[in-house]
Amino acid sequence: MTLRRLKQGESHQRxxxxxxxxxxxxxxxxxxxxxxxxxxxxxxxxxxxxxxDLRHMAQLSHDIAKxxxxxxxxxxxxxxxxxxxxxxxxxxxxxxxxITTGHGSVLRK
Numbered sequence: 001m002t003l004r005r006l007k008q009g010e011s012h013q014r015x016x017x018x019x020x021x022x023x024x025x026x027x028x029x030x031x032x033x034x035x036x037x038x039x040x041x042x043x044x045x046x047x048x049x050x051x052x053d054l055r056h057m058a059q060l061s062h063d064i065a066k067x068x069x070x071x072x073x074x075x076x077x078x079x080x081x082x083x084x085x086x087x088x089x090x091x092x093x094x095x096x097x098x099i100t101t102g103h104g105s106v107l108r109k
Contacts, residue, residue, distance in 0.1 A: 002078070004074045004075075007070075007074055008074050008075070011067040011071050012067075012071070014063065014064075015064050015068065018060045018061075018063055022057060022060050022064075025053055025060075028049070028053075030047075
């Protein structure tokens with residue numbers, strides 16, 4: 001296994017952990033939780049998120065986005081992956097058309 005693959009695997013693990021933590025935090029927020037989660041809860045049933053929770057969620061989201069872009073960079077730096085994805089040897093690595101970077105955030109085009 002190559003170092004790039006190991007780094008991608010580590011990034012995937014961090015993404016999974018961050019997503020699980022985001023889910024755990026968001027489960028405590030008032031609002032719609034789906035049919036299996038009991039449907040709508042009124043604001044008086046659960047407290048609104050505090051500033052620390054919101055900051056933590058923002059940091060987790062940022063870290064997840066950073067890991068995703070890291071995976072793209074590792075994949076684009078791997079000549080075998082570029083060859084497999086493009087179908088050729090001489091193609092240039094390209095950023096996916098559905099996302100672009102901007103001030104550390106993920107933006108839709």
